[in-house]
Amino acid sequence: MSDQQAILNFPVAGIDVSGPFSDQRPRQLPGEVDEAGNPVYGRTCPVATNVRVTEASSLRRRGGTRPGQAKYVPQRVGGHDFLVQELARIVVSDASAEG
């Protein structure tokens, strides 16, 4: 066999550890077809940690790291180094919207 060019794309179809290591099959991507109307397949992989298809900085579907974490409120809840037991949202009416 002569040398060939292989393109190794990002594993858009994500982790698949259901089959043999030697048979890391591509998976059909839901609802996607190419210009000829054929199903589009994405590579799978055995390991993909802290990565996403939709790369955080550009939101392009090209592969990269996941978004990082930032504090939503700069202060600790109650000012304590203690676990947060519950988070909830509750909406109340804002009378000032009446103007």
Place this chain on the structure above:
Amino acid sequence: MPQLSQSGRIINLVAVSQGNVYRARPGETTWTAATNTTGDTPPLNYTGVVASASNGQKLYFADGANWVKYDPVANVVSRWSATHGSLPVDGVNNTPRLICNWRGRIVLSGLLYNGQQIFMSAVDDPTDFDYLPADTTPTQAFATTVGPQGAVGDEVTALIPFSDDMLVIGTSQEIHVLQGDPMAGGQFGRMTNAIGIAFGRAFCQSPEGTIFFMSNKVGIFAMVPGQVPQSISQAIDPLLADVNTGTHAVRMAWDDRFKCLHVFVTALAAPAACTHFVWEARVASWFTEEFANNNHNPLAVCEFDGNTADDRSVLMGGWDGYVRTFSRTATTDDGTPIRSEVLLGPVSTKTLEEVMFGDSVCVLGETSNPVTYGILAGNTAEAAAASTAIKTGTWKAGRNQNTPIGRAAHSLYCRLTSNLPWSFEQLRVTVGTRGVVRGRGRG
């Protein structure tokens, strides 16, 4: 009076820590402690997991021990007591651990010693638990202990208000749906007896209405009530198989900003290394997530939906008292580097000949940080995946110069790792074979 919100609503983020209730509104940089009028200090469980549900612009809590409600306007925590009937407890006065709001009713379950029963307040009145009023009305309180429908017969593990017409009830081995208000002819129907739902809040719902949940057998399912749940986790079931739902809390959240489903699996006893899972909806693909700082593994999550883009996100409560969110601009996990890793490959031949990586050209995003590549080689793909890299190097942003690899094996992977944010375009590799004869000569 200045108009504080065009939408006429104020979204409050409520947090519980050390059994106390705190409030923060979007843009606020500090938490405000609620005034506690319950007579108990703290009003809620000091360390245990707490659940809550809103009704009538108040928040009602279920922690297995206390009856507490919170008024965000007055910022007051007060005792939740019944004005009619009595609040449900089991034989040793444990209170419910499961709660939701459905059809204007507060629905409770999860009594430790009466876990198959479900209790509902009267419509729009979370203080009315009179199941047998003098005059029967369609809005009165309901309980499976009294109603003709009877109990679901199995330990209730999840209450999922799908729509006004359907309350999905997960149990330890089954899934039921309550179709219609039970005081207006509503009936329980068993959707499946093949799987149940993991305890607590191991579920969430997408904007399209699909319910995602972790089953009692730790598979991830998508479900539209009325249809059989569909597994979406076959590809990662071997990874999920190790999840211990007794020692870990499973929390799920739909992240509309990044269009993904989060499955957080967090150890309950203490901050510990955990593996979480994320499912990108656009491509239906799974990835694992790990937070290097164990304090970031959340026991409490919340799908927040404030008025600004930054306020529409999944919030995670950590072991260190901070509430965090995923941010497009955050390059670390709140100061801790994010170690990312992905394996590309394997590259092998159908004839099991040796393959050789020749030249390679990698293209990263123009603003990407460098990535470390490693070539993994082995006699089998499994051995290669577990091996130490036989060649490593660094690729930088943009189009990299040709990188000669010059390594051969029966299976080859390219591993990319980094502690900094990176983006990937493509990797082109020249691949050749070393011939069948050479292949026979290697063990």
